[in-house]
Amino acid sequence: MSMDRPLIVTMGDPCGIGPEIIARAAAAGALDDALVCGSAPVMRRALAAVGQRRPVAQVDEPQDAGTVPTGTLAVWQPRGLAPALEALPWGRVSAAAGGAAAHCIEAAARAVMAGRGRALVTAPVHKEALAAAGVAFPGHTEMLQAVAGGVPVRMMLANDELRVVLVTIHVSLRRAIDMLDEPGILQTLQITHSALQRFGIERPRIAVAGLNPHAGEGGLFGDEEARLIAPAIDRARAEGIDARGPFAPDTVFMRARHASGHPGEFDAVVAMTHDHGLIPVKYLGVEQGVNVTLGLPFVRTSPDHGTAFDIAGRGVADPSSLLAAARMARQLAGG
Amino acid sequence: MSMDRPLIVTMGDPCGIGPEIIARAAAAGALDDALVCGSAPVMRRALAAVGQRRPVAQVDEPQDAGTVPTGTLAVWQPRGLAPALEALPWGRVSAAAGGAAAHCIEAAARAVMAGRGRALVTAPVHKEALAAAGVAFPGHTEMLQAVAGGVPVRMMLANDELRVVLVTIHVSLRRAIDMLDEPGILQTLQITHSALQRFGIERPRIAVAGLNPHAGEGGLFGDEEARLIAPAIDRARAEGIDARGPFAPDTVFMRARHASGHPGEFDAVVAMTHDHGLIPVKYLGVEQGVNVTLGLPFVRTSPDHGTAFDIAGRGVADPSSLLAAARMARQLAGG
Numbered sequence: 001m002s003m004d005r006p007l008i009v010t011m012g013d014p015c016g017i018g019p020e021i022i023a024r025a026a027a028a029g030a031l032d033d034a035l036v037c038g039s040a041p042v043m044r045r046a047l048a049a050v051g052q053r054r055p056v057a058q059v060d061e062p063q064d065a066g067t068v069p070t071g072t073l074a075v076w077q078p079r080g081l082a083p084a085l086e087a088l089p090w091g092r093v094s095a096a097a098g099g100a101a102a103h104c105i106e107a108a109a110r111a112v113m114a115g116r117g118r119a120l121v122t123a124p125v126h127k128e129a130l131a132a133a134g135v136a137f138p139g140h141t142e143m144l145q146a147v148a149g150g151v152p153v154r155m156m157l158a159n160d161e162l163r164v165v166l167v168t169i170h171v172s173l174r175r176a177i178d179m180l181d182e183p184g185i186l187q188t189l190q191i192t193h194s195a196l197q198r199f200g201i202e203r204p205r206i207a208v209a210g211l212n213p214h215a216g217e218g219g220l221f222g223d224e225e226a227r228l229i230a231p232a233i234d235r236a237r238a239e240g241i242d243a244r245g246p247f248a249p250d251t252v253f254m255r256a257r258h259a260s261g262h263p264g265e266f267d268a269v270v271a272m273t274h275d276h277g278l279i280p281v282k283y284l285g286v287e288q289g290v291n292v293t294l295g296l297p298f299v300r301t302s303p304d305h306g307t308a309f310d311i312a313g314r315g316v317a318d319p320s321s322l323l324a325a326a327r328m329a330r331q332l333a334g335g
Numbered sequence: 336m337s338m339d340r341p342l343i344v345t346m347g348d349p350c351g352i353g354p355e356i357i358a359r360a361a362a363a364g365a366l367d368d369a370l371v372c373g374s375a376p377v378m379r380r381a382l383a384a385v386g387q388r389r390p391v392a393q394v395d396e397p398q399d400a401g402t403v404p405t406g407t408l409a410v411w412q413p414r415g416l417a418p419a420l421e422a423l424p425w426g427r428v429s430a431a432a433g434g435a436a437a438h439c440i441e442a443a444a445r446a447v448m449a450g451r452g453r454a455l456v457t458a459p460v461h462k463e464a465l466a467a468a469g470v471a472f473p474g475h476t477e478m479l480q481a482v483a484g485g486v487p488v489r490m491m492l493a494n495d496e497l498r499v500v501l502v503t504i505h506v507s508l509r510r511a512i513d514m515l516d517e518p519g520i521l522q523t524l525q526i527t528h529s530a531l532q533r534f535g536i537e538r539p540r541i542a543v544a545g546l547n548p549h550a551g552e553g554g555l556f557g558d559e560e561a562r563l564i565a566p567a568i569d570r571a572r573a574e575g576i577d578a579r580g581p582f583a584p585d586t587v588f589m590r591a592r593h594a595s596g597h598p599g600e601f602d603a604v605v606a607m608t609h610d611h612g613l614i615p616v617k618y619l620g621v622e623q624g625v626n627v628t629l630g631l632p633f634v635r636t637s638p639d640h641g642t643a644f645d646i647a648g649r650g651v652a653d654p655s656s657l658l659a660a661a662r663m664a665r666q667l668a669g670g
Contacts, residue, residue, distance in 0.1 A: 169548070170548055170549075170552070170555075170556060171548070171556055171557075172547045172548075172551070172556045172557025172558075172559075173508070173512060173546055173547050173548070173557060174509075174512050174557060175557070177508060177509050177512075211508055212507045212508050213504070213505055213506070213507075213508070213608075213609040213610060214505075216507070217505070220505075221505060221506055221507045222506075222507030222508060222509060222510070223507075224507075249610040249613075249614060250609070250610050250613035250614050250617050251617055253614055253617075253618055254617050254618050254619070254620060257618065262620075273548075274548040274585070275548060275584040275585050275611055276610055276611075276614060278584075278585035279584060279585050279588055279611065279614045279615050280614050280615065280618045282585050282586055282588075282589050283588055283589050283592065283615045283618050284589070284592075285589060285597075
């Protein structure tokens, strides 16, 4: 096993399904190039929850991952991680769990930034647990952005058929409309273009979805297309970015969809709102979706689901989205 | 052929793809129970455009459809239809074409209302042509609503996997949010419930999509769910309607999707905005979608595409959505 620069996988909230989906994926041999950043006893509990006997080896530094034999789960327990996390009840919001999850994310991100890991894959955290622990960030994206020095980032959701990048995310729809501006849309196009190029697409074809029905129907159903979106596209094109649109939101995702016998017209779609973008990505099943943070100086992916407290610890959680996230991280990091 | 109560199919704008998709469907034997409401010469031109020699028989009243032999296209030319429509150029906006299309829609709707037809299937019209003809309605829905005495209606889009009913349609997204109110949402639920019952679903399971990301995330991302949507659902449930939600828009359509090995959880999803509803219905291909007007005292379906002036008259237009619309009309009208 080459663990020279492992994939670093954070355990997520120890009381959620993160540890057990990692355990199932590892037991299936799908994480042999990965180092888990988390608590070794939490990972032992997770392996037991999914009925697996795989041994766990704890390392103190990511560069020690190579000393762990194949068939053993390598867990890097970063300095300062709280003890006794394995005693926390499954499926409950806990400040200790939130704090530990955040601690691992930060350590793992710094390690990947420093070149000690190939890419970062994060298991789900719980917003309320982070807040209970006094973590200053509402979620992964903001935390990683801070570690990376505040670079502008965007959320991309991707599956085998479709890549979607969002201009606005976790705000009310009304506020999302208020927040739309030409610089924000242009920046999304720039980030999308650079990221797709880094991911190996030489000249990414980027479709831009409108905001309004029929992309405004020539101004009859709203003016954001003419006032904000089209000018941002024009500026992006002037910079050599192959951005096109704005297109009617209800058909652009279908046009971009890559399926057998249906080659998509675009490499990614930029959507103005959270749900315009996520409805089509999730339509064929959440288990296939991967969340990718664009704009960071390293590759970061995550499964497209939460901590699922309602089923945590029962050994029934589906690792498909985590596996897809790991596959995409390898692919984006260049194999 | 039983033409006792035929399916009545309006020709749509004579300069668009309506006549030729009808011609192709008829030539394939898929409209043997249908009477076209339109111009016989226009239908002859359309048959020629698609390379079919099927004879056309003109009747003056819908009840004469039974006199037309099988293998012959029955065309009911309503009194007062403008002459020489077959001389209009393909693919151009024309007042004469718009006026003729509207004339046929009104005649066909009145015939179906009077029980002379089993259901109404409408081929596409062109908004600008209707306006050029001085037609007081922007499209089919408003015209049919007027013929039916102003009853409240809603647009449903359906394919084999998903049925979606829209609370708001052709307005800007900002205005759609402003227009949302509890009575309008409740009325949508009532119309959806009654229509699905009429269509043979005894106790329709209706999911209601929220407006905001994560259905408002407990008020953090908007209050329309708590202020308008949840109260409307409560009132609907008090009336015995099995309405549930509001659910996160990005996952409710996936949950409602009926596919092989994936039985949907709901019979229909009510969406607050045009694109929340239409993105998932169209994602797998426009050619499968059917538009159904709910609330009318008769069944009306239409293909989910426009007049496609860019390809009209070339004989290449795909009749799939029209065929799906005819199949759904038969099914909804009880076989």
